[in-house]
Amino acid sequence: MYISIDIGGTNTRIASSENLKDISELTIFDSIHSLPEQKAKIEETINILAGGRPIEGICVGVPGVVVRETSAIQRAPNYPELNGVLLSDLLSAFSGSKLVLENDAALGALSEAVRGSGVGYYSVAYLTLGTGVGGALIENSEINKNRKVSEPGHMIINFDNTASDNLGYVGSLEAYTSGLSFENLYGQKADTCVDRGIWLRYGNNLATGISNIVLLWGPDIIVIGGGISDKFEYFIDGVSSKLKDYNFFAPPKIVKSAFEDKSGVIGGFVQLEQLLKS
Known part of the structure; x- marks a missing residue:
C-alpha cells in the first residue's frame, strides 16, 4: 500500500495505490489552516484508506519551497502554517514508512512528463x-x-x-x-x-x-x-x-x-516508484 498527498492552499487530496500505477481511492477535503487539525485530518484519512494494511511509502507535495536534504518545508506562501515544518513531524504517526517530501508543482510536472500530456x-x-x-x-x-x-x-x-x-x-x-x-x-x-x-x-x-x-x-x-x-x-x-x-x-x-487536479497525487506515486526502484 502506498499513499500520495497533495496539500494545497484550498484543498488537500490524499490517494492510495496498491501498485503505484492506479489510484485505488481518492479523498479530497478542505485544507485546514490550523496545523494540529490538518495533521489529525491527514492521519485519519490515511488510516481509513490503508484499512490496517502496511504502508510502504508516503509522498507529500506542498505548495512551496522544500529542503530535500532534511525533508523540511522552508516556505509555503499560500499555506504559511507549514513554514518550517519537518515532514517527520507532520507524519509522525507513520515513521515506519518511507516518507518523501517534494514541491507540489514538481510532482504535477513529473506526472505529466511520465504518464500524461508530456x-x-x-x-x-x-x-x-x-x-x-x-x-x-x-x-x-x-x-x-x-x-x-x-x-x-x-x-x-x-x-x-x-x-x-x-x-x-x-x-x-x-x-x-x-x-x-x-x-x-x-x-x-x-x-x-x-x-x-x-x-x-x-x-x-x-x-x-x-x-x-x-x-x-x-x-x-x-x-x-x-x-x-x-x-x-x-x-x-x-x-x-x-x-x-x-x-x-x-x-x-x-x-x-491530462490529469488536471489529480496531477499532484499521481506524481507522488511516480516519485515513489522511481525512488523505490533506484
Whole structure:
C-alpha cells in the first residue's frame, strides 16, 4: 500500500495505490489552516484508506519551497502554517514508512512528463494555475534533485501596476493569473467566468510569463494544469495571440494537463516508484 498527498492552499487530496500505477481511492477535503487539525485530518484519512494494511511509502507535495536534504518545508506562501515544518513531524504517526517530501508543482510536472500530456518529450515545463501559481521543469522524466525548487509564479511580468501576490511581489505572474487574483481583478470566480474578453486579457498576461519560461528553460512542451486549466479553451487564444508578439523564438506546443487536479497525487506515486526502484 502506498499513499500520495497533495496539500494545497484550498484543498488537500490524499490517494492510495496498491501498485503505484492506479489510484485505488481518492479523498479530497478542505485544507485546514490550523496545523494540529490538518495533521489529525491527514492521519485519519490515511488510516481509513490503508484499512490496517502496511504502508510502504508516503509522498507529500506542498505548495512551496522544500529542503530535500532534511525533508523540511522552508516556505509555503499560500499555506504559511507549514513554514518550517519537518515532514517527520507532520507524519509522525507513520515513521515506519518511507516518507518523501517534494514541491507540489514538481510532482504535477513529473506526472505529466511520465504518464500524461508530456509523454514522449525530453524537456517538459509545467505550470499549475490554482490558488497560487507554481511550475517546474522535468528533463528525461525525472525531477532534477540538484536543481533548487522553482517558483515561476513570482516572476515579475508588469512593473507598472500595483497588483501583488501573497509574498508581496508587485506585478508578478501569480498576481495576474492565480485563482485568488482572478476574483480581485475581474470581480468573479474563474470557475464560473465565461466572459471571453476577460479570458483574452487573462491569456495575454499568462503569455508573458510563458514567454519568460521559454527563454529561461527552453522546454520541448508546456503543460498547463491546476484548477484554472479547466478553462484552457477560454484562455489559450489569448496566450497564442500574445506569444506572436514575442517573435524571438517559435513557442513550443502548449497543452492542457491530462490529469488536471489529480496531477499532484499521481506524481507522488511516480516519485515513489522511481525512488523505490533506484
